[in-house]
Amino acid sequence: MRRVAVIGTGHSKFCxxxxxxxxxLLSEVAMDAIQEANLTPKDIQAVNVGNVLGDFEExxxxxxxxxANDIGCFNVAANRFEGACASGSIAVRDxxxxxxxxxxxxxxxxxxxxxxAMGTPLATRTFAMFGDAxxxxxxxxLFPAVFGLLAHLYASKYRIPLNTLREQMAAVSVQSHEYAxxxxxxxxxxxxxxxxxxxxxxxxxxxxxxxxxPFSDGAAAVVIAAxxxxxxxxxxxxxxxxxxxxxxxxxxxQHKYLPRIYARELACQQAYSMAGMTPRDMDLCELHxxxxxxxxxxxxxxxxxEFGKSGEAWLKGETRIGGKIPINISGGLKAKxxxxxxxxxxxxxxxxxxxxxxxxxQGRQVEGxxxxxxxxxxxxxxxxxxxxxxx
Amino acid sequence: MRRVAVIGTGHSKFCxxxxxxxxxLLSEVAMDAIQEANLTPKDIQAVNVGNVLGDFEExxxxxxxxxANDIGCFNVAANRFEGACASGSIAVRDxxxxxxxxxxxxxxxxxxxxxxAMGTPLATRTFAMFGDAxxxxxxxxLFPAVFGLLAHLYASKYRIPLNTLREQMAAVSVQSHEYAxxxxxxxxxxxxxxxxxxxxxxxxxxxxxxxxxPFSDGAAAVVIAAxxxxxxxxxxxxxxxxxxxxxxxxxxxQHKYLPRIYARELACQQAYSMAGMTPRDMDLCELHxxxxxxxxxxxxxxxxxEFGKSGEAWLKGETRIGGKIPINISGGLKAKxxxxxxxxxxxxxxxxxxxxxxxxxQGRQVEGxxxxxxxxxxxxxxxxxxxxxxx
Numbered sequence: 001m002r003r004v005a006v007i008g009t010g011h012s013k014f015c016x017x018x019x020x021x022x023x024x025l026l027s028e029v030a031m032d033a034i035q036e037a038n039l040t041p042k043d044i045q046a047v048n049v050g051n052v053l054g055d056f057e058e059x060x061x062x063x064x065x066x067x068a069n070d071i072g073c074f075n076v077a078a079n080r081f082e083g084a085c086a087s088g089s090i091a092v093r094d095x096x097x098x099x100x101x102x103x104x105x106x107x108x109x110x111x112x113x114x115x116x117a118m119g120t121p122l123a124t125r126t127f128a129m130f131g132d133a134x135x136x137x138x139x140x141x142l143f144p145a146v147f148g149l150l151a152h153l154y155a156s157k158y159r160i161p162l163n164t165l166r167e168q169m170a171a172v173s174v175q176s177h178e179y180a181x182x183x184x185x186x187x188x189x190x191x192x193x194x195x196x197x198x199x200x201x202x203x204x205x206x207x208x209x210x211x212x213x214p215f216s217d218g219a220a221a222v223v224i225a226a227x228x229x230x231x232x233x234x235x236x237x238x239x240x241x242x243x244x245x246x247x248x249x250x251x252x253x254q255h256k257y258l259p260r261i262y263a264r265e266l267a268c269q270q271a272y273s274m275a276g277m278t279p280r281d282m283d284l285c286e287l288h289x290x291x292x293x294x295x296x297x298x299x300x301x302x303x304x305x306e307f308g309k310s311g312e313a314w315l316k317g318e319t320r321i322g323g324k325i326p327i328n329i330s331g332g333l334k335a336k337x338x339x340x341x342x343x344x345x346x347x348x349x350x351x352x353x354x355x356x357x358x359x360x361x362q363g364r365q366v367e368g369x370x371x372x373x374x375x376x377x378x379x380x381x382x383x384x385x386x387x388x389x390x391x
Numbered sequence: 392m393r394r395v396a397v398i399g400t401g402h403s404k405f406c407x408x409x410x411x412x413x414x415x416l417l418s419e420v421a422m423d424a425i426q427e428a429n430l431t432p433k434d435i436q437a438v439n440v441g442n443v444l445g446d447f448e449e450x451x452x453x454x455x456x457x458x459a460n461d462i463g464c465f466n467v468a469a470n471r472f473e474g475a476c477a478s479g480s481i482a483v484r485d486x487x488x489x490x491x492x493x494x495x496x497x498x499x500x501x502x503x504x505x506x507x508a509m510g511t512p513l514a515t516r517t518f519a520m521f522g523d524a525x526x527x528x529x530x531x532x533l534f535p536a537v538f539g540l541l542a543h544l545y546a547s548k549y550r551i552p553l554n555t556l557r558e559q560m561a562a563v564s565v566q567s568h569e570y571a572x573x574x575x576x577x578x579x580x581x582x583x584x585x586x587x588x589x590x591x592x593x594x595x596x597x598x599x600x601x602x603x604x605p606f607s608d609g610a611a612a613v614v615i616a617a618x619x620x621x622x623x624x625x626x627x628x629x630x631x632x633x634x635x636x637x638x639x640x641x642x643x644x645q646h647k648y649l650p651r652i653y654a655r656e657l658a659c660q661q662a663y664s665m666a667g668m669t670p671r672d673m674d675l676c677e678l679h680x681x682x683x684x685x686x687x688x689x690x691x692x693x694x695x696x697e698f699g700k701s702g703e704a705w706l707k708g709e710t711r712i713g714g715k716i717p718i719n720i721s722g723g724l725k726a727k728x729x730x731x732x733x734x735x736x737x738x739x740x741x742x743x744x745x746x747x748x749x750x751x752x753q754g755r756q757v758e759g760x761x762x763x764x765x766x767x768x769x770x771x772x773x774x775x776x777x778x779x780x781x782x
Contacts (some may be wrong), residue, residue, distance in 0.1 A: 001492060001493070001494075021525060025527075025564070048686035055446070055447065055520045056446065057522050058524060058525075059519075059524045059528070060476065060520060060524035060525065061443070061473060061520040061521045061524075061591060061770075062474060062475050062520075062521045062769065062770050062773070064474070064638075065474075065638035065639065065640060065770065065771075065772060065773050066523060066640050066641060068638060068640070069639060069640020069644055070640060071637070074639075075637045075639065075657050076637065076638065076653055077636035077637060077638065078474075078638045078773065079472060079485065080472065080473045080474060081470060081471065081472065081473075081476060082452060082453065082472075083450065083453060083455070083469075083470060083471060083473045084453050090470055094470065094485065097488060097489055097492055098488055099493060100492065101488055101492035102392070102490065103392075103488060118738065120575055128450075128696065129446045129450050129451060129452040129453075130452045130453045132451075132457060133449060133450045133452075134412055134414075134449075134451065137450070157562075186405075218561065225471070245468035246466045246467065246468060246692060247455075247456035247460070247467065247468065247469045248456065248460060248465075248466065249456060249457050249459070249460020249461060250457060250460070253460055262466065263466055266466050309487055334568075337685070345486060378453065378456075379452075379453050379456065380456075381456060382453070382456050390399065
């Protein structure tokens, strides 16, 4: 199959209570991506969109066809993907296949969410629809509880005193806030200290406020193209070298493997294998840090640190620029923000811009980066891994 | 790319108020499809699901991963597609590409909906989310109004007196009820007469009760495989010969073309072209008759009758078994039922079983049928065409 590259990117500022509709938010960044690719809307042959709560939040389902039409991509095939937080990454992975196979040459992939107008408590309950709704939700498993449970399991399995784990988790959030200060698209641009995290209110023990990402409104988009097309349109194509996806069922079905997420380990192995790369080949990583403990579990599952050791890595600065593996230099979901259906596409935009060397001006460029990996977790257990390269 | 075949089918009885959850409904028919394909769940490499209202109706989003896990398709990639009524067909078309490209050999595609517990009036309002929610819905464009408008436009454009059109529309419904009597999976198994239709209450002029399909609970599934795999597993593979998909934006953006649906005409041309076939090569058709007028518009857009002439065709019996083109011999959405996300997959199951010759026992076999076409409309303007063949 053909190599596929990102040739254009668009990314809104993530925020609370955007006055724009989801269609408007996505349309704007889609136009940015198309223009950056030196194309016009009529060059786009199909559109994939990640969106989770459009019907709940705005009473607007099926936004993909309205976005396509509104920006002038008339009469194309337009699909919406719902895989909870991984919706955007799933939309990207699917589009890669349609281009790699030769069916389409150029596609637009976008992700968008508006989920802040309902307020965080209701959004938290609403979002529990993407765990098991019939058995586990009634038992109290909203997502803060899920990750609270995983944090306790993590502490227990790796014999880490809870106070030590809390300090490790705090280090994850502190770093994300620091880098988000350099990202103009980030929702939260406020430095925090370890003490701020440890003194914030408890959401679901041991998860505290500053361990959790916010709900966000926002959108991101990429234009992808087959290699031969990409080379004509940009001097800096960024290719997808490997893709992977796997899923688990309800949380209780995963009890033997937790706090590790088996689907992640399968998904990234598919991606590493397809790319002919290993974790050591990665120069940066955008991973799914919906909660600080989620970031730690992800970094280990992706092969960057030994199991139970990623907290120490964050404390030592191994996850910073210049460290062993720079992680979430965008600010991550924690501080860049987490507009659910957009997050996966946002990660792809971030890695693309890093691999093009675009981040020098913002003061957060990973110098000489050649390869990067995107990791997105949807619900309790859909995992997508995308390895990107500028080589 | 490789040819792709359906090698297993599953189909629930469509009904009101199923006591099963969407995950349970889909899991059952998925197992039927897997067993019919002479496979076990561990042979399935990925799962695509069409589902629209799972989160609204049951508070359960992301059902694809729960279904996959519950039936024993552990850790596969599992995706949910939302394209309103076309969700199931979109899920099928997408899976075809993943198998045709060589990435997967065997996939499961399902569609499921539970939407009757909320009651028809609320379901009608809820489903209006899949039109334009910000401008057209507030103006009263629930879907019965959309198709009422199209019926008036149709009468006006083709100079058909409204009373004549009403009789033509009634003929569509009468035929669908008649064939549904022979389909044990059909939701409505009651004959109706022209007078029943014309005396039923008005929903949105000139649409009356018996012009409209019901809301339904139900599920359908197919196992698809690459040709070389298919030939080892079944003596009666049914291949996808052509696929097409296109979309329009909001209804108002289509005003120059209505009552014709331009996206349909593009989508079926893509499918005919890919298959190297014309409408004359089709031996049967399952098309999207959410309202009787929708069936008439669809049959013309697919190339079976001249524009403005399909009502006469129904009256003359040209759409019956033995007629020019047998249409909706399943009973169609009108009488078989319309569990939204399942309907496209249900159409694929129906055409598959006809092309295998399975319908003799039910007394509704299209004798000697070689090729069939599936047409599914999502919302105001997502269209999917799938041409299938047993040759």
